[in-house]
Amino acid sequence: MTKERKLYYGRISTTDGQSIASQVEDAKAHCVSEKDTFIDEGVSGYHVAPLDRPQWAKVEHDLRHGGVLVVRWLDRISRRYDELHATMRRLMDMGVRVECTLNGMAFDGSEADPIQKAMRDAVLAFMAAQGESDYRNRREMQTRGIAIAKAEGKYTGRQRTHDYEAIKAWRAEHGASISRTAEHFGVGTATVKRACAVG
Incomplete structure (x- = not known):
């Protein structure tokens, strides 16, 4: 079997x-x-x-x-x-x-x-209905919060959670692959790709 x-x-x-x-x-x-x-x-x-x-x-x-x-x-x-x-x-x-x-x-x-x-x-x-409803509600609350923060002059945009320059520099210094760099910094490969794309 x-x-x-x-x-x-x-x-x-x-x-x-x-x-x-x-x-x-x-x-x-x-x-x-x-x-x-x-x-x-x-x-x-x-x-x-x-x-x-x-x-x-x-x-x-x-x-x-x-x-x-x-x-x-x-x-x-x-x-x-x-x-x-x-x-x-x-x-x-x-x-x-x-x-x-x-x-x-x-x-x-x-x-x-x-x-x-x-x-x-x-x-x-x-x-399925609950999943979409939860997502829409969170997005609506986030949009409202950003609008209020902007009106009060407190919104500065989304902050990076990782130092892109450090990621890019380490990868260049070690000649490392994207996956190895991601593993070294404990981040996802998408984060490393974004860091390497920063001019």
């Missing part, structure tokens, strides 16, 4: 407050090997559709015959109701079981009982 394929998918945007390392550890904690861990970095879950992300495309390809997909939460897949619903529908149709590490919830595409399927789909619809 062939062992069921088990993959982990992670995604971080520049505002998530999470790191690749935390999601890699989450994958390990749930017995997913490094070669079966896929993470899209610096990608918005609201503005970039799942199939437009390189790592997610690999996930769907590898799970086309079924298997288990482990995610921290459904918002890693998408923060848009319609996109999350459509993506989960594709996964369900392929017989994929999606497991969320945040609270142990699972959405099983191989479920055959009509009542269980209805309950699964109802919970999924609610969680």
